[in-house]
Structures are given as C-alpha cells and as structure tokens.
Amino acid sequence: MIEALKKSMYNLIVETSTKLPKDVRRAIAAAKAKENAGTRAAMSLATITNNIKMADENISPICQDTGMPTFKIKTPVGVNQIEIKKAIYWAIEEATKDGKLRPNSVDSLTGANSGDNLGAGTPVIKFEQWENDYIDARLILKGGGCENKNIQYSLPCELEGLGRAGRDLDGIRKCVMHSVYQAQGQGCSAGVIGVGIGGDRTTGYELAKEQLFRSLDDENSNEQLKELEEYVMENANKLGIGTMGFGGETTLLGCKVGVINRIPASFFVSVAYNCWAYRRLGIKINAATGDVTEWLYQEGEEIDFSEQAEQAEDKVANKTREVVLQAPITEEQIRELKVGDVVTINGMMYTGRDAIHKHLTTNDAPVDLDGQIIYHCGPVMLKDDAGNWKVAAAGPTTSIREEPYQGDIMKKFGIRAVIGKGGMGPKTLAALQEHGGVYLNAIGGAAQYYADCIKSVEGVDLMQFGIPEAMWHLKVEGFTAVVTMDSHGNSLHADVDKSSLEKLEQFKEPVF
Numbered sequence: 467m468i469e470a471l472k473k474s475m476y477n478l479i480v481e482t483s484t485k486l487p488k489d490v491r492r493a494i495a496a497a498k499a500k501e502n503a504g505t506r507a508a509m510s511l512a513t514i515t516n517n518i519k520m521a522d523e524n525i526s527p528i529c530q531d532t533g534m535p536t537f538k539i540k541t542p543v544g545v546n547q548i549e550i551k552k553a554i555y556w557a558i559e560e561a562t563k564d565g566k567l568r569p570n571s572v573d574s575l576t577g578a579n580s581g582d583n584l585g586a587g588t589p590v591i592k593f594e595q596w597e598n599d600y601i602d603a604r605l606i607l608k609g610g611g612c613e614n615k616n617i618q619y620s621l622p623c624e625l626e627g628l629g630r631a632g633r634d635l636d637g638i639r640k641c642v643m644h645s646v647y648q649a650q651g652q653g654c655s656a657g658v659i660g661v662g663i664g665g666d667r668t669t670g671y672e673l674a675k676e677q678l679f680r681s682l683d684d685e686n687s688n689e690q691l692k693e694l695e696e697y698v699m700e701n702a703n704k705l706g707i708g709t710m711g712f713g714g715e716t717t718l719l720g721c722k723v724g725v726i727n728r729i730p731a732s733f734f735v736s737v738a739y740n741c742w743a744y745r746r747l748g749i750k751i752n753a754a755t756g757d758v759t760e761w762l763y764q765e766g767e768e769i770d771f772s773e774q775a776e777q778a779e780d781k782v783a784n785k786t787r788e789v790v791l792q793a794p795i796t797e798e799q800i801r802e803l804k805v806g807d808v809v810t811i812n813g814m815m816y817t818g819r820d821a822i823h824k825h826l827t828t829n830d831a832p833v834d835l836d837g838q839i840i841y842h843c844g845p846v847m848l849k850d851d852a853g854n855w856k857v858a859a860a861g862p863t864t865s866i867r868e869e870p871y872q873g874d875i876m877k878k879f880g881i882r883a884v885i886g887k888g889g890m891g892p893k894t895l896a897a898l899q900e901h902g903g904v905y906l907n908a909i910g911g912a913a914q915y916y917a918d919c920i921k922s923v924e925g926v927d928l929m930q931f932g933i934p935e936a937m938w939h940l941k942v943e944g945f946t947a948v949v950t951m952d953s954h955g956n957s958l959h960a961d962v963d964k965s966s967l968e969k970l971e972q973f974k975e976p977v978f
C-alpha cells in the first residue's frame with residue numbers, strides 16, 4: 467500500500483507541475499483566439515502556448531516557480547493520514563531531486579533553502595474525512611508572483627476608481643473588479659480569481675483558494691454568485707490589462723466565488739489570484755491498494771498547441787522592430803531602444819533576484835557587470851552525471867520587488883539592461899533615463915521556452931543564497947523580450963495602469 471501510495475503522489479506532483487489541465491488549456495486557447503495577430507498580447511500568448519507544449523514534451527515544469535505545494539485530501543473513515551503524509555513527503559523530495567519541482571522552501575529568518583521542499587509549513591497538507599470509500603487527493607502549485615497579488619478587503623471601504631464599497635453584493639462586486647485592476651500584469655495575467663466572501667481573515671482566504679479547485683467550466687449553484695461570476699468575467703475583461711499587462715482582450719480566464727457566514731463586525735472579501743500557469747490536478751486513489759483509479763479535471767476536449775503557436779509567432783515577426791543585443795552593451799545602443807521594440811539577446815546574462823539585489827547594495831559584484839544584463843530569474847537547475855549544471859526551467863520573476871534597489875544597482879555597477887516581468891516603478895524609470903538603461907519584459911511562466919534559449923551555464927556565484935537566489939552566469943541564444951520601459955521616460959506599465967484605472971471608473975455605478 468505505502469509503495470503504491472508514494473508512486474501515486476509522485477505522479478500527481480509531476481503531472482501537476484508539467485501538464486496544464488484541460489479546462490485551463492481551453493481557456494487559454496479561447497483567449498488566444500480573441501487577440502489580433504501582430505499585437506503584443508498575441509505574441510505573448512504564442513510564447514505561452516508554445517511553452518505549454520514544450521512542458522508536455524519535456525515532462526518539465528511549466529513555470530520555474532513551484533509555488534507553495536498545497537494538497538487537499540479527503541479520506542474514508544479509518545484511513546491512516548500519517549501514512550499519506552509520509553508518502554507525500556517522500557514524493558516531494560523525489561520530484562525535487564528529479565527537477566520537477568524547484569527547491570522552494572526557505573527559512574524565513576535565516577534565508578536558508580532546505581533544498582528538498584520540506585520544512586516548517588511546507589508543503590501544505592489539509593485533510594478532511596468523508597463518507598466515500600476512496601481517497602480524493604488534489605494538488606495546486608500556486609506561484610509566488612500571483613500569491614503576492616492576493617488581496618483581502620474589509621467592507622465598507624473606499625476603492626480607487628470605484629468609490630465606496632458597502633456591505634452588500636454590489637460592494638463585493640466592486641472589490642472583485644478592483645482586485646483584477648490592482649494585480650495588473652504582475653501575477654502573470656491572464657489570471658483566474660478565487661473569491662471568498664465572509665469568514666474571518668484566515669477562513670476567508672482559505673475559501674478563496676478553495677475556489678481554485680473548481681473546474682473553470684462549472685456553474686455556481688448559488689444564483690446570485692453565478693450572476694456575479696458572469697458579470698466579472700464579462701467586465702473585468704474590458705479593463706484592457708491583457709496578457710502580462712501588455713494590454714489586450716483577455717485579462718481574466720476565470721472567476722469563481724464562494725460564500726460562508728461571517729460575524730457581525732467583520733465583512734471580508736478575499737481574493738486568491740492565480741496566474742495563467744494554473745497548475746492544479748487531482749486523483750482518486752483506491753484506499754486499500756494506494757493505486758490511482760482516476761485522474762480528475764479530465765473532462766472535455768484536449769488542446770495541444772502545436773500548430774497555433776507557430777502561426778502566431780510568424781505573423782508578429784513581420785510587424786515589430788527587432789533589435790539584436792549582445793553584452794557588453796553601450797549607452798548609445800540602449801538609448802536607441804524604445805518601448806515596443808522586440809529585443810533578441812545573444813551572449814551572456816546574469817541572474818539576480820531578491821537576495822542578490824539586497825547583497826549588491828552593500829557588497830561588490832562577484833563579476834564585472836559593466837554593460838551587462840541582469841535577469842530577474844530563479845531557475846530550476848539539475849546537475850548532470852559529469853557534475854555540470856543544466857537549466858531545467860527559467861522564466862522571469864516579478865521585477866517590482868527589486869524596485870527599492872534596482873536603479874541604484876544599475877548605476878553602481880554600470881548594468882545596462884534588466885529582464886523580468888510585470889514592470890517596475892517610477893524610481894527605476896527615472897534611473898533608466900538618467901543612467902541609460904532599459905527594462906525588458908519576458909513572458910512570465912514561459913520557463914521551458916526560455917530554458918531552451920540558454921545554451922550553457924558558464925558559472926555560478928553566491929550559492930549560499932540557494933539555487934533560486936544564486937547568481938547564475940547564463941549564455942543565451944535568441945532570448946526574446948519586449949522593451950516595456952526605455953531610457954526616454956516611457957513605461958508601458960505606467961500607461962496600462964493609467965488606462966485600466968480610467969476603464970475601472972465605468973464600473974462605479976451600482977449593478978446589484
């Protein structure tokens with residue numbers, strides 16, 4: 467039993483990390499069909515669908531961020547939950563060793579990475595008993611960038627663009643609309659939101675996250691909530707935030723709302739935002755043998771993205787200005803770049819995310835960064851038999867977290883370009899203008915697509931920060947990203963934020 471159970475849990479983890487469920491694929495395909503060829507949104511969606519296909523083929527992580535592995539398990543009365551926990555721990559460790567998960571469990575005080583995804587509070591495993599005779603095991607791998615865009619409202623409140631939100635269904639509607647606006651592209655839109663109405667701060671968020679286990683195609687059995695879900699799907703997509711916050715027709719792939727009772731003084735609306743890399747799956751397990759008897763979320767048509775991806779990419783190539791960059795880059799080269807240009811990078815880039823940025827403010831860089839490119843990325847790495855590092859997954863991380871450091875570091879070391887996703891703020895924009903720098907937006911979650919552009923790992927520094935946070939020296943070929951902030955004071959992110967706020971204002975009047 468225990469051996470079979472371990473295998474079942476391992477398979478659940480690998481499938482969840484590498485293969486998007488059918489309902490999510492259909493929603494992404496529908497989003498893609500709505501975008502006009504040649505737009506940035508179409509180009510991003512082509513990269514996304516290509517990435518989904520590559521993850522299928524390579525059995526490798528769709529996105530490098532394993533997120534917080536969260537298991538929801540229902541067991542018949544009498545099943546030993548301790549054994550299930552042990553099987554999960556074993557499977558998590560194995561999947562991490564095999565490069566299907568990134569080591570993602572970090573000591574909050576020391577910053578030490580446990581290396582195997584086990585540690586205090588990780589993974590999350592929640593049990594419930596039920597009357598059925600089989601085990602239902604579900605897993606969601608919800609990444610950090612989208613988790614950071616979760617939001618909890620306490621009604622009544624005042625919302626930018628929408629005014630007062632009261633303690634009623636219309637107030638709830640305003641909170642949900644606002645939650646989509648505030649996420650912008652930073653949670654790798656187009657996203658799916660789970661909304662929890664009521665409860666306390668803890669159970670409200672739990673309810674919100676629970677909604678993410680619903681199928682995108684289901685119908686809410688509560689008539690009022692069904693109407694709210696439909697309203698949000700129709701109208702949030704008018705905000706024009708679009709894929710990766712580049713503007714476009716689809717901002718939301720799904721909206722699922724649940725409700726529980728509250729206490730008189732509290733009225734929370736909690737929103738769990740999930741990126742397009744919406745990795746959740748489930749299995750039914752025979753309680754006596756530990757074997758998988760059925761995979762969940764398998765209804766309906768399966769979309770494999772092979773043909774569509776290539777077509778869309780061809781069309782985009784004809785419409786945008788493409789520039790090839792190779793480090794070291796000069797200030798003149800940078801000043802020629804404008805928002806909207808597509809840049810192809812060949813040669814070296816260095817990863818740097820949270821720990822590195824903090825480190826560089828008070829320390830020297832381990833390599834000469836003059837004219838170089840920093841990539842906001844925490845990859846999944848594997849060592850081959852000869853002891854050489856190979857990149858298993860390497861998409862961008864959310865750049866805004868480096869806003870307090872970025873401008874200063876670029877000036878201190880002469881860095882000319884940073885690559886990330888979701889854009890950066892006014893401080894970085896001013897530094898780009900003053901110093902002659904550029905911000906390049908890569909497609910969040912496209913970890914296979916970018917891993918394929920990395921031809922070799924030339925070295926690594928600051929490994930004491932752990933695999934995701936170390937400085938990896940990567941040699942790339944044909945690494946494509948879009949200029950979204952240039953050295954002339956232009957920011958696509960600031961523009962989309964402004965225009966989406968204006969659009970949000972149309973939803974001020976009461977609806978429910």
Ligand SMILES: O=C(O)C[C@H](O)C(=O)O
Nearest residue numbers: 531609610611844863864
């Ligand atoms: O941690 C990462 O690699 C990415 C993260 O999920 C993010 O979206 O910023």
Ligand code: SF4
Nearest residue numbers: 529609611654741911
């Ligand atoms: S990088 Fe984007 S796609 Fe990946 S987990 Fe973070 S938010 Fe999701």
